[in-house]
Amino acid sequence: MKKNITPEQLEKTAQLARISLEKKEKEKFFNELEEILEYFNYIQKASTDEAEFFDHYKIRENQLREDEAVENKKQEKKDIVNNFPEKKDDYLKVKTVLKRGR
Amino acid sequence: MIKELHQKIKKKEVSAQELAKKYLAKIKERKDINAFLDVYEKEVLEEAQRVDEKISSGKKIDLLEGIPFAVKDNICVQGKKTTAGSKMLENYVAPYDAFVVGRLRETGASMLGKTNMDEFAMGSSTENSAFGFVKNPWDESRVPGGSSGGSAAAVADDQAVWALGSDTGGSIRQPAGFCGTVGFKPTYGRVSRSGLIAMASSYDQIGSFTKNIEDAAIVLDAICAKDVKDNTTIDKEGGFFKNLQPDLKGKKIGLPKEFFGENIGSDIKEIINENARWAREQGAEIVEVSLPNVEYSLAVYYLMMPSEVSSNLARFDGIKYGYSDIKKESSKSKDIMDVYFNSRRDGFGSEVKRRIILGTYSLSAGYKDAYYKKAQKVRELIKKDFAKVFEEVDLLLAPTTPSVAFKVGEKTQDPLEMYLADIFTVPVNVAMLPAVSMNGGFVEKDGKKLPVGMQLIGKWWREQDILNTALAFEQGGLGEIQ
Numbered sequence: 253m254k255k256n257i258t259p260e261q262l263e264k265t266a267q268l269a270r271i272s273l274e275k276k277e278k279e280k281f282f283n284e285l286e287e288i289l290e291y292f293n294y295i296q297k298a299s300t301d302e303a304e305f306f307d308h309y310k311i312r313e314n315q316l317r318e319d320e321a322v323e324n325k326k327q328e329k330k331d332i333v334n335n336f337p338e339k340k341d342d343y344l345k346v347k348t349v350l351k352r353g354r
Numbered sequence: 355m356i357k358e359l360h361q362k363i364k365k366k367e368v369s370a371q372e373l374a375k376k377y378l379a380k381i382k383e384r385k386d387i388n389a390f391l392d393v394y395e396k397e398v399l400e401e402a403q404r405v406d407e408k409i410s411s412g413k414k415i416d417l418l419e420g421i422p423f424a425v426k427d428n429i430c431v432q433g434k435k436t437t438a439g440s441k442m443l444e445n446y447v448a449p450y451d452a453f454v455v456g457r458l459r460e461t462g463a464s465m466l467g468k469t470n471m472d473e474f475a476m477g478s479s480t481e482n483s484a485f486g487f488v489k490n491p492w493d494e495s496r497v498p499g500g501s502s503g504g505s506a507a508a509v510a511d512d513q514a515v516w517a518l519g520s521d522t523g524g525s526i527r528q529p530a531g532f533c534g535t536v537g538f539k540p541t542y543g544r545v546s547r548s549g550l551i552a553m554a555s556s557y558d559q560i561g562s563f564t565k566n567i568e569d570a571a572i573v574l575d576a577i578c579a580k581d582v583k584d585n586t587t588i589d590k591e592g593g594f595f596k597n598l599q600p601d602l603k604g605k606k607i608g609l610p611k612e613f614f615g616e617n618i619g620s621d622i623k624e625i626i627n628e629n630a631r632w633a634r635e636q637g638a639e640i641v642e643v644s645l646p647n648v649e650y651s652l653a654v655y656y657l658m659m660p661s662e663v664s665s666n667l668a669r670f671d672g673i674k675y676g677y678s679d680i681k682k683e684s685s686k687s688k689d690i691m692d693v694y695f696n697s698r699r700d701g702f703g704s705e706v707k708r709r710i711i712l713g714t715y716s717l718s719a720g721y722k723d724a725y726y727k728k729a730q731k732v733r734e735l736i737k738k739d740f741a742k743v744f745e746e747v748d749l750l751l752a753p754t755t756p757s758v759a760f761k762v763g764e765k766t767q768d769p770l771e772m773y774l775a776d777i778f779t780v781p782v783n784v785a786m787l788p789a790v791s792m793n794g795g796f797v798e799k800d801g802k803k804l805p806v807g808m809q810l811i812g813k814w815w816r817e818q819d820i821l822n823t824a825l826a827f828e829q830g831g832l833g834e835i836q
Contacts, residue, residue, distance in 0.1 A: 270698055
């Protein structure tokens, strides 16, 4: 039987999604994803040659606005800064960005 | 219920403060249901006092003013924790109000607090909450449904007069069905999603849990409006409450045969058919219809939704807000990459990770065409099916769920089994249609009476048709809740 996903693909996908998985979790996910992806294959049966976009809005125009800076409320700024996990004064502090590859 | 409470407050038969205290007491008394994650006791009482003073000074009050309601915890309330049921946002304080919250503030409605939910709205039982599961008030050994299980349980258990929820694949209607409340999901684009923590953007829609149809109309009037911050919203007339009147005689109602197949419990099928028979007696025309592509709905949804989830949840990276590995004493993160990986590993629960990985996989090079693009095309076929049927009938009548509320823990070990709980609600989101779930009747399980949800699905933007016919069903009394 053709497998829908391999352990290597799962590992690569988790890397792309920036999620580290424990060994046990990886095994569990692998079996579950295989089953779910098999279920997805069901849609391949649908004939979509004649499918075209159906727009339930009928009439719709682009909504544009002037490209102007809008000043945030003071409290909003304060709340945003307070949510920073780490900060220096009102600046967001992050770990080293350019140091070593992964 | 809202109208009656409004009259009572206005006539000073009950003060807004007494009303607020009554609901706060109920929340405390029923803490074990775990419907609420945060209660704004001080603010509710202050707000109620303001309403009472306003009445005393002879001023008019809005219909929703002083009426206690609850908000699903994925909808932002400025200055308050908005967790989305996730450890990732356990200490996140929203810097702004969601559009709907802003609208409700203008009406003077009294916000009781935030309700429990499946993490990031991913689940059908509220068992995926990082803050404990919610119990179904009808039978506490059963789930309330999900993902808006806290809102559903709160309204069913009289811990709130009404509540906001969000419906991406059935997250309002399915728990409404399990808890015997009215759950309303408007047309995609009717209500702004600004300030709703995004799950699957082409599916998400905010709606309500209420005790009856009239309240659903009142709430929809309050929350629907064009919002410049959500380009899917459009300028359409509300007036749902004003134009509300029972309407069943002469209505053409379709029973989509795909909703009555082998997936559905015979007890549920019987109750929906009984309602159809009753409607026929009242002068409605009942016809069987077919939506040939609707069988693909669940696969389309569970493919597209994780794809959109994987993109939307990329923002939770431990850098700007929310859970971050660097705050941990024992953090081993040396660079920014470590922070991403470790924060997402510890901040997200299992189901969320499963969907992010699933979505990342189906969007990856080599698979995108076979999965996401194919699903998008099938989605259009499903929409077309509905459009065609709606040339023939005014509304569709269908079950909300294939079974009544299941037991806590019954489906947690099998994700695919859990996904099947959404089989009758998902097609509506796939097609972006409006629908209501209301109580259609009861079945008895283990000596307990359990509600059975019934869906009325309407044409795009025709929420009024749904509400008017639903009102006739409600007054008919087949699903009446004592």
